[in-house]
Ligand code: Q46
């Protein structure tokens with residue numbers, strides 16, 4: 001197996017590109033795919049401040065690493081979800097990555113800062129854990145982006161994730177979701193832009209990227225994901241991809257190029273201006289945002305005072321390493 005670029009010994013085959021790469025040219029290939037996604041969808045402009053949603057898994061750490069390599073100002077935010085050992089370990093991977101590279105990692109811990117965790121939120125709401133988890137993540141990433149003056153929040157969703165979500169949405173013709181399934185959600189109404197720079201790279205490539213770059217990551221998946229229908233969709237798509245490499249890419253990018261605009265036309269736009277949550281100040285159509293209502297239902301509390309003496313309501317952040325402002 002020879003590298004397509006230099007003919008040296010290859011370490012990975014990427015069947016959908018019908019190509020093999022050595023370490024150096026595989027890293028370049030990953031950088032090129034991220035650059036291509038960023039440029040094609042206008043994800044990040046030069047000089048913008050990027051907040052990376054860091055879970056401690058391969059995708060988010062590879063994304064952070066790639067953005068920094070490409071010269072972006074990228075800081076991380078890790079959320080402690082309180083999901084047993086999984087959370088303890090994933091936090092260690094995120095911190096270790098930041099410390100060894102001298103990057104800034106912000107940290108919010110649901111139990112410490114708000115007095116609840118995801119298992120408790122799931123129990124009191126009677127809904128699947130991912131529902132309270134998604135709500136908490138969206139709220140806290142948006143809040144950190146506002147308070148830290150980040151222009152954009154970047155998440156590590158890769159091609160397999162996006163194709164699986166698309167597959168699920170198509171199977172049930174979830175037209176509202178199809179209208180919103182984009183690699184970029186523009187900023188608006190007090191919310192930051194959301195981008196997915198890994199959409200041109202697969203899960204396998206991200207695992208390989210971490211290995212060749214010496215990035216230690218949490219290999220275990222979240223235990224709460226068991227039974228999640230997306231895992232089944234991924235398996236189904238993998239079976240098709242195996243037979244016919246490139247199908248996942250064509251499915252997802254074909255949708256973006258040829259079908260997504262049609263779904264967006266049917267989207268009902270709510271142009272009404274949002275007010276501010278009376279407890280946390282987040283933009284919300286009601287009096288209090290969904291996150292503050294969730295915290296109350298769990299018997300939790302508002303953010304605890306920053307031990308470093310920052311003003312109430314400001315980010316309780318553990319900042320590691322060196323802070324560089326560009
Ligand atoms: S962390 Fe949270 Fe995921 Fe775990 S509870 Fe569900 S949403 S599965 S990416």
Ligand code: ZN
Nearest residue numbers: 003006022025
């Ligand atoms: Zn090579």
Ligand code: ZN
Nearest residue numbers: 277280289292
């Ligand atoms: Zn609120």
